[in-house]
Amino acid sequence: MYNLxxxxxxxxxxxxxNAALQVLDCLDIExxxxxxxxxxxxxxxxxxxxxxxxxxxxxxADAVLFGAVTTVPGQKSAIITLRKALDLYANxxxxxxxxxxxxxxxxxxxxxxxxxxxxxxxGIEEKTDDGATALRVITTKASQRISKFAFEYVKKTExxxxxxxxxxxxxxxxxxxxxxIFYEVAEHYPDTEADDKYVDAMAMFLLTKPQEFDCIVTxxxxxxxxxxxxxxxxGGLGLAPSANIxxxxxxxxxxxxxxxxxxxxxxxNPSAMILSTVMLLRYLHEEEEAYMLENAxxxxxxxxxxxxxxxxxxxxxxxxxxxxxxxxxxxK
Ligand code: NAI
Ligand code: MG
Numbered sequence: 427m428y429n430l431x432x433x434x435x436x437x438x439x440x441x442x443x444n445a446a447l448q449v450l451d452c453l454d455i456e457x458x459x460x461x462x463x464x465x466x467x468x469x470x471x472x473x474x475x476x477x478x479x480x481x482x483x484x485x486x487a488d489a490v491l492f493g494a495v496t497t498v499p500g501q502k503s504a505i506i507t508l509r510k511a512l513d514l515y516a517n518x519x520x521x522x523x524x525x526x527x528x529x530x531x532x533x534x535x536x537x538x539x540x541x542x543x544x545x546x547x548x549g550i551e552e553k554t555d556d557g558a559t560a561l562r563v564i565t566t567k568a569s570q571r572i573s574k575f576a577f578e579y580v581k582k583t584e585x586x587x588x589x590x591x592x593x594x595x596x597x598x599x600x601x602x603x604x605x606x607i608f609y610e611v612a613e614h615y616p617d618t619e620a621d622d623k624y625v626d627a628m629a630m631f632l633l634t635k636p637q638e639f640d641c642i643v644t645x646x647x648x649x650x651x652x653x654x655x656x657x658x659x660x661g662g663l664g665l666a667p668s669a670n671i672x673x674x675x676x677x678x679x680x681x682x683x684x685x686x687x688x689x690x691x692x693x694x695n696p697s698a699m700i701l702s703t704v705m706l707l708r709y710l711h712e713e714e715e716a717y718m719l720e721n722a723x724x725x726x727x728x729x730x731x732x733x734x735x736x737x738x739x740x741x742x743x744x745x746x747x748x749x750x751x752x753x754x755x756x757x758k
Pocket of ligand 1: 438442493494495505664665681684685686736
C-alpha cells in the first residue's frame with residue numbers, strides 16, 4: 427500500500443487529477459490518498475498559496491501527484507516553493523511522439539532534464555530605482571548533481587548521449603561554471619557521449635533536427651522554455667508529463683498550467699496527467715502496471731477516436747478517461 431499526496435490545484439488541475447485517480451483505481455495496486463491544497467484556491471481560503479501542511483504531507487508521502495495551479499502575479503508560486511522545500515532538484519520532461527497524434531516528428535523520443543532549484547527561478551528579486559533585478563544563481567553543487575542525474579538517467583534508460591544547454595558565451599561566469607562542471611561529470615561516464623549547445627541554437631535545432639538529441643540537461647529557465655517547445659513538437663501541452671525528483675521525494679505533474687481558457691468545460695486532455703502517473707508508477711518500481719497504463723493510453727491515442735479537442739476529437743475529458751479505463755481493463 428502506497429500513500430500518495432494529491433494536490434489537484436486550480437482550473438483544469440482537478441479535472442485531470444480526477445482522470446488520474448480513476449485510472450489508478452483500475453490497477454492492481456493499493457493506494458491511500460491524502461488531499462492537500464495549493465494555488466490560488468488555497469490562497470483565497472487560507473491566505474497562502476502553499477500551506478505548511480501541504481509541504482508536510484508531501485514530504486511524508488511515498489509520492490506526490492500534482493495537478494496544476496494558477497499563479498497570480500505577486501503571489502508565491504506554489505509549485506516552485508514545493509520543489510525547493512522538498513529539494514526536488516531534477517525535473518524530467520520527456521518529449522515523445524505517439525502514433526495517432528499529429529506531430530512534426532513522428533518518431534521522436536528525447537528527454538529534457540532541467541535543474542529545478544536555482545537559476546533564474548531562485549526567487550531572489552528586488553526593486554531598483556528604475557526597475558527591478560532578478561538573480562540567476564548557478565552553483566557547483568546544483569550543477570554537479572543535475573549533470574550526474576542526467577548521466578545516471580541515460581545509463582538506466584539505455585540512452586546514449588547527453589547534451590548540456592547553456593549560454594556560456596555571454597554568461598561567462600555562471601553558465602561557464604555549469605558547462606565546465608558538466609564536462610567534469612561526463613568524464614566519469616566514458617560510455618555516454620557528451621556535447622553542448624547554446625540555448626538559442628538549441629531552440630532552433632529542436633525544430634530542425636530534434637532526432638539528433640537524446641537527453642538535454644540544462645538550467646531552470648532554459649529547461650522550462652525548451653520543454654514547452656518540445657511539447658509543441660509532439661502534439662502540445664496536453665501530452666507532456668513530468669517528474670520532479672529529489673533524494674527523498676518524487677512529485678509528478680503535467681507540464682501544463684491551470685488552463686484558464688478551457689477550465690470547467692470538461693475538455694482538457696488528461697494524457698499529460700496520466701503519463702505523469704505512469705512516471706510515478708515507475709518511480710515506485712511498479713514497472714508492470716506502468717507499462718500497462720501507458721499502453722492503454724497509447725492505444726486510445728492511436729485509434730484517435732475518443733479524444734479531446736486539442737487532439738482533433740470532440741470528446742470530453744471524462745469520455746477519454748473512460749476509454750483509457752476500458753483499454754486498461756482489456757489489457758489485464
Ligand atoms: P497553460 O499550460 O495553462 O495553457 C497554455 C495553453 O495550453 C492553453 O491554451 C491551454 O488551453 C492549453 N492546455 C494546457 N493544458 C492542456 C490540456 N491538458 N489539454 C488541452 N489543452 C491544454 O499555461 P498558461 O495559460 O500560460 O498559464 C495558465 C496558468 O497556469 C497561469 O496562472 C500560470 O502561472 C499557471 N501555470 C502553472 C503551472 C503549474 O502548475 N505547474 C505551469 C505553467 C503555468
Ligand atoms: Mg512551464
